[in-house]
Each structure stands twice: as structure tokens, then as C-alpha cells.
Amino acid sequence: MNTVKTEPVQALQKRTQHRAPHLKLDISKLVLHLVLIIVSTIMIAPFLWMVFSGLKDISQIFIVPPTLFPHPWYWENIHRSLTAMPFDKAYFNSAYISVSIVIGQLLTCSMAAYAFAKINFPMRNLLFIVFLSMLMVPEQVTIVPLYIILKNLGWLDTHLSLIVPDSLFSAFGVFLLRQFFLGIPRDLSESAYVDGANMWTIYWRIMIPLVKPALAALAIIAFLGTWNNFFRPVIFLSTTDNYTVPLMLSTFKGLYVTDWTLMMSGSTIAVLPVLLVYLLLQRYIIEGITMTGIKG
């Protein structure tokens, strides 16, 4: 009988003891969430303002006080932007340039990384140090000689000027993948070697499937980096039909700088598909970038 009576009292004491700090914690958490919501709003407000301004009539965007939503929604802007500049063409260009570079980098970087990690060949360490030192060279420093080389190859104003250099060289990609190959135990390739497999078979059939997460991270970084790159396209390309999306958008801005509705709908067109992909793959994208510490 005694236990029956005392147990609820103890339980009550326990609960009250626990509830007081719990409630206090909740308030501080609530404030924290409130602050985070406000800051998050600041982070996404420019995107929302871009989308809504892009769907307003020119008279609507000068209304004071401003309205968030367009009234009425002016969907024609999308059509106007698309006809003002060949964005579809730019999309196609950006897409195939970026995909080519991603495929190229995955192949060439993984090959070189495999060799640096698993094959014993002369001058291996020296060559790897040379690759590593190239991480310290920003593209802005070598842009003039690169321009002259591409000019002599006759590649200026063609997509080769963007695809070939990036597909064939990424010190970062080699470095990243090498780290992953180093983590694969030796026995695995040695037993395959004993079974009569050659280097290529070992690389392609055994090693590549084992570094898939690293390949995915490299693919994401390479894709974002080339898709958003502005510096090289603005220097290498000169014909509108060859433009990538950022370059097209910059030119578009130069032509319609006073027509804010058109500029915002153009920006929306340029940004929205990438953001949709980002929303779908955000975990992989953020983790890939965190893993490597590179923005692309």
C-alpha cells in the first residue's frame, strides 16, 4: 500500500523538477528559432522578390507601398524574356558543356588519381607534387597565356575553349580521388592481379565502383563550377549563339538595364532550374561541398 501511495508523489516531484528547466529551454529554443526564421527570410527574400518582380507589370513595380505579389500576374514577361534573348540556346550550351566537363573530369581525374595512389611508376611523387602545387594557382592568373594558347589552337569563340581545358585538368579532382583510392586496401587489387586481370580491368571493374561517393562529390562540384563560371566564357566567347547562361544573362542585363520586370524574369529563367535541382539534391550537394571544401 505504501508504495502505491508514495510512487505518484515521487513521480510528480520528478516531473515538476524536470518540467521547470524544460520549459525554460523551450523558450530559449523558441527565440533561437524565431531569429533563425528571420535570418532565413533575409536569405531567401531576394529570390522571392526576383520571382515576383519578374511577374509584375512595369507599372506595378513602382507602386508605393510595394505589394509582394503581382496583381494581376503578368506571365507574358517569361515569354518576352525568352524571345528577347535566345535563353533556350544558352541553356543547351551550358548543359552540354557542363556535362562534357563532368564526364571528362571523372574519367581523367580518376585515372590519374588511381595511378598516383596504386601504381608504382618513376617520378610519381615529383609529378604529384607538381599537381598539388597547381591548386595554388587561380584561373585569373593564367588567363592571358591560356587565351593565347586557345587562340593559336583556333578554339576561341568555340565551346572547345571551355570544355577541353577543364576536362583534361583538375588538380583538385586528382587530389580528392587519390585520397579515396589510398583508402582502398592493397589486397583487393593484388588478388585481382594474381587472377590475371590487367591494370585497366582492376581500375575499371574494381576501383571505380569503390570510390563512387567521391566521384559523385567531384561531379557535383565540377558541374556547379562550370555551370556558374562567368570569367572564362566572358573572355573566350563572342558570338551570342555560343553563350552560356551566365554570359547570356549578363548581356541581357546590358541591353534591358532599365526594364526591371524583364531583367527579373530573365534572372528567374536563368536561376530557377538550377534551384529546383538544388532543392531535389540539396543533401548530396551540400555534403559534397562540405566534404571537399570547394565551391565549384
Next chain:
Amino acid sequence: MNPKRSNAIWGFVFIAPQLIGLLAFSLIPLIAAFVLSTLDWDGFGAAAFIGIDNFTYAFKNPDFQKAMTNTLYFSVLTVPMGIFLSLLTAVALNNVRMRVVYRLFFFMPVVTSSVAVAIVWMWLLNGDFGIINVLLKLTFGIQGPQWLTDLHLVLPSLAIVSIWKGIGFNMVLFLAGLQGISKDYYEASMIDGATKNQQFWRITLPLLSPTTLFVTIIAVIDSFKVFDTAFVMTSGGPAKASYTMVYHLYELAFKNFQFGKSSAAAVVLFVIILFFTLLQTHLSRKWVHYAD
């Protein structure tokens, strides 16, 4: 065939594509940049060797000086503030529910094209009709400044855009660093009666220092490479008030076709960036606390 020779052949076959790329598109261009910096060359006619004249010219050139001071100022404006805000948000997000949702929002500008970001912020910061000045007027009755056409405000304005765009990137690196700190330290210190405040200054910050150093150096280097926003938003103006180092070397090479002078500016930029990269290696040996 003996295995040693076979290894040598396979090794070079595997690195061949990247080795060609390294030579043709990176190492030779780097050496060429140094060679070009000693030449007087417009890219078409004959080139003349002029020694260090391009460098002496650069340091006397008001455009170069302007580009240099602007870039340094931009660095000072963006790096400390950017690091502080991203560290703050990372700490705030570290043990919060729905972290993934907040992270999603903070990271959005990172994946967005810098050109689109520049154009959207041109609209937000527009002196007459931009939403920022309109809201300043409506809520506080203040007449907002001409953010992008004022000589003194243009770089701080570009700095705001840059911090907004980069905060998510630095934040996820800090978050990864925070997740890497063992819970044991916090539990042990809690038993010893440490306050949250003490835990932050005595445990979190020291153990986060490798990440902080890495993020800082990356941010410094990035700030020296600023180009896209200045090019799109202000064209380096007004009156070269937002003219940066990369803008300078771009203009010398691809507007004036002074390849030699441009390369001299590029070499200076390279030396600065190299300095910070080597500083990182040095400091990480000396100062940084590693957990193990």
C-alpha cells in the same frame, strides 16, 4: 615484360590525359605569365623584352593602385564580417531541430550564378525604386542612399552581396567542424561545472580553430579574386570606386590588349594569393589546436 616496366608504362598511360592538361592549360600558362610580364606585347606584333618595366609601371599606375586598395578594402569588409556571421549561424544551427531546412535556405545563394545574384541585388539596392530604400522610407522615414552609385558606399554594398552569397558555404564548413568535436569534452566540462559560455570559449572555439583557419584563408583568397559582381553591377564604377585587381588585369588584357602589363598584374595577384596559401600551411602547424 617485367612488372617494373609494365608498372611504369601503365602509370604514364593513366596519368597521360591529366598530364597533358596540366602542361598545356596550367603549368605552361603559369610560366608564360611570368615570361609575358617581362615583355611589351599587344598579342599581334613583335614582343620586346623590357625587364621589370611592367612592374615599375604597375606600381606607379593609378589604376593599379586603385585596384589594389579597393581589393584590400573589399577583403577587410567581407572576410571578418563573413566569418563572424557564418560562425554565429553555424553555432546557432548546430543543435537545433530542422537544421536541414535552415541549411537549405542559407545555402541557396551559394549554388546560384553570381551574375544572377548581381542582377537581383542591383534591383534590391536601386537608389530610387529598390525595395531596400523603399522599406527604409516606409518604416523609418529615412531617405536611403544611392548604394551602387555613391563613391563611398559602392564597395560596402558589393561586400554585403558577397557576404550574403558566401555565408552558407562558410557555415556548412563550420557545421562540419562543430560536428567533429567530440561530445565527451562537453560532458566532462559539464561535470566540472562549466557554463555554456565557458564551453564556447574554452572548448568550441579552440577545437574549431583548424576549420576557422581554413575558412579564413579561403575567404581571403576568394575576396582577392572578386570580379563577377563588380563587372555586372557597377562595371568597376563609379569613377573606379569598385575597380578590383582581377578587373584591372582583365581590362589591360582584353580591352587594351596590353598582355605584358596585364601579366605583371596577374603575377602580383599570384604572389599575394601564394603568400596566403603558404601562411595557412605555416599557421596550421604553429597555432592551431588539433583534437588528437
